[in-house]
Amino acid sequence: xxxxxxxxxxxxxxxxxxxxxxxxxxxxxxxxxxxxxxxxxxxxxxxxxxxxxxxxxxxxxxxxxxxxxxxxxxxxxxxxxxxxxxxxxxxxxxxxxxxxxxxxxxxxxxxxxxxxxxxxxxxxxxxxxxxxxxxxxxxxx
Amino acid sequence: xxxxxxxxxxxxxxxxxxxxxxxxxxxxxxxxxxxxxxxxxxxxxxxxxxxxxxxxxxxxxxxxxxxxxxxxxxxxxxxxxxxxxxxxxxxxxxxxxxxxxxxxxxxxxxxxxxxxxxxxxxxxxxxxxxxxxxxxxxxxxxxxxxxxxxxxxxxxxxxxxxxxxxxxxxxxxxxxxxxxxxxxxxxxxxxxxxxxxxxxxxxxxxxxxxxxxxxxxxxxxxxxxxxxxxxxxxxxxxxxxxxxxxxxxxxxxxxxxxxxxxxxxxxxxxxxxxxxxxxxxxx
Numbered sequence: 001x002x003x004x005x006x007x008x009x010x011x012x013x014x015x016x017x018x019x020x021x022x023x024x025x026x027x028x029x030x031x032x033x034x035x036x037x038x039x040x041x042x043x044x045x046x047x048x049x050x051x052x053x054x055x056x057x058x059x060x061x062x063x064x065x066x067x068x069x070x071x072x073x074x075x076x077x078x079x080x081x082x083x084x085x086x087x088x089x090x091x092x093x094x095x096x097x098x099x100x101x102x103x104x105x106x107x108x109x110x111x112x113x114x115x116x117x118x119x120x121x122x123x124x125x126x127x128x129x130x131x132x133x134x135x136x137x138x139x140x141x
Numbered sequence: 142x143x144x145x146x147x148x149x150x151x152x153x154x155x156x157x158x159x160x161x162x163x164x165x166x167x168x169x170x171x172x173x174x175x176x177x178x179x180x181x182x183x184x185x186x187x188x189x190x191x192x193x194x195x196x197x198x199x200x201x202x203x204x205x206x207x208x209x210x211x212x213x214x215x216x217x218x219x220x221x222x223x224x225x226x227x228x229x230x231x232x233x234x235x236x237x238x239x240x241x242x243x244x245x246x247x248x249x250x251x252x253x254x255x256x257x258x259x260x261x262x263x264x265x266x267x268x269x270x271x272x273x274x275x276x277x278x279x280x281x282x283x284x285x286x287x288x289x290x291x292x293x294x295x296x297x298x299x300x301x302x303x304x305x306x307x308x309x310x311x312x313x314x315x316x317x318x319x320x321x322x323x324x325x326x327x328x329x330x331x332x333x334x335x336x337x338x339x340x341x342x343x344x345x346x347x348x349x350x351x352x353x354x355x356x357x358x359x360x361x362x363x364x365x366x367x368x369x370x371x372x373x374x375x376x377x378x379x380x381x382x383x384x385x386x387x388x389x390x391x392x393x394x395x396x397x398x399x400x401x402x403x404x405x406x407x408x409x410x411x412x413x414x415x416x417x418x419x420x421x422x423x424x
Contacts, residue, residue: 033152036391036398040155044280
């Protein structure tokens with residue numbers, strides 16, 4: 001009897017953890033959205049980060065990175081453009097398993113898919129920026 | 142088809158999409174109502190001129206770092222609308238020349254200010270999104286939706302309340318004046334309403350495409366309907382339907398919202414033009 005209950009519980013856990021077909025479940029899957037929607041959604045996440053804290057996110061965009069000499073830290077970002085390609089928005093990400101830059105990272109502008117948890121990193125000046133933590137990155141070939 | 146409906150229903154779960162649809166419907170409704178009057182009074186291009194003025198005011202607000210830029214944009218646009226529409230025949234620089242001068246001047250000064258006193262890292266992006274309204278309708282705050290709803294209700298109320306006076310001024314201002322209508326006051330009222338609509342519509346389609354919201358629905362309705370009332374009602378319906386189609390297509394297909402709405406308006410005009418040809422009414 002115990003084994004049956006355990007099996008049912010495990011089946012339920014598997015059902016809620018993964019979508020049919022073994023796909024991960026996301027609170028917000030931006031990679032499924034059209035370009036216009038992606039821009040609108042990322043704008044909301046950047047403008048109202050507190051609403052999205054802890055959400056499991058999947059997004060697709062262009063890889064970008066820059067080195068902040070003052071902070072001595074390299075930032076990595078997933079950037080999306082609006083339908084007119086004149087405006088861009090992006091989210092910074094931090095990989096769960098750090099890689100060596102630039103050897104193990106894609107080239108600037110390569111299409112990447114990022115999955116991870118939405119967070120907000122506060123800075124000393126009272127500001128901050130949204131960031132995807134525990135991220136996994138896949139590069140589109 | 143079921144996939145598209147599923148996708149649309151998924152998108153409608155996002156509050157910012159619902160805000161865009163609400164504001165889109167309200168703005169297109171208001172702009173089409175006044176559009177009939179403006180087209181008949183030969184002021185079709187005033188939307189373009191005033192939206193450029195609003196762009197100039199927006200640049201000044203950005204330079205001055207005014208948080209609520211509506212506090213500057215609205216009064217400046219209203220003031221210019223009053224100048225353009227109310228000076229009429231007595232103006233030293235008349236009609237289209239005044240509109241052209243104000244339009245190009247405000248656009249140039251706005252862009253110049255944005256460049257010289259840059260407050261953003263992406264000037265071309267800011268200018269582009271203001272002029273073409275690529276996604277600004279999807280980035281509205283709740284307060285902006287409430288403001289838009291309040292202003293739209295005010296515009297609709299004024300139009301319904303003074304419908305007969307607006308009708309009289311539209312067709313024959315001199316006759317209206319002779320029959321006791323205070324044309325100065327009503328021209329002032331029309332100017333204020335037009336300015337409010339233009340400022341609201343900039344969020345929907347961007348400054349360069351505002352004229353389309355004013356002109357296309359009215360011209361489409363005029364192809365088929367002949368009375369002022371029928372044209373006004375048809376124009377409102379065409380405008381709302383085209384805006385809805387434009388917003389839905391833009392979010393489904395990932396196209397720029399403003400130009401997709403205008404494209405829907407052009408298709409509607411083609412349709413109504415064809416109907417008028419079939420009815421034998423000619424151009």
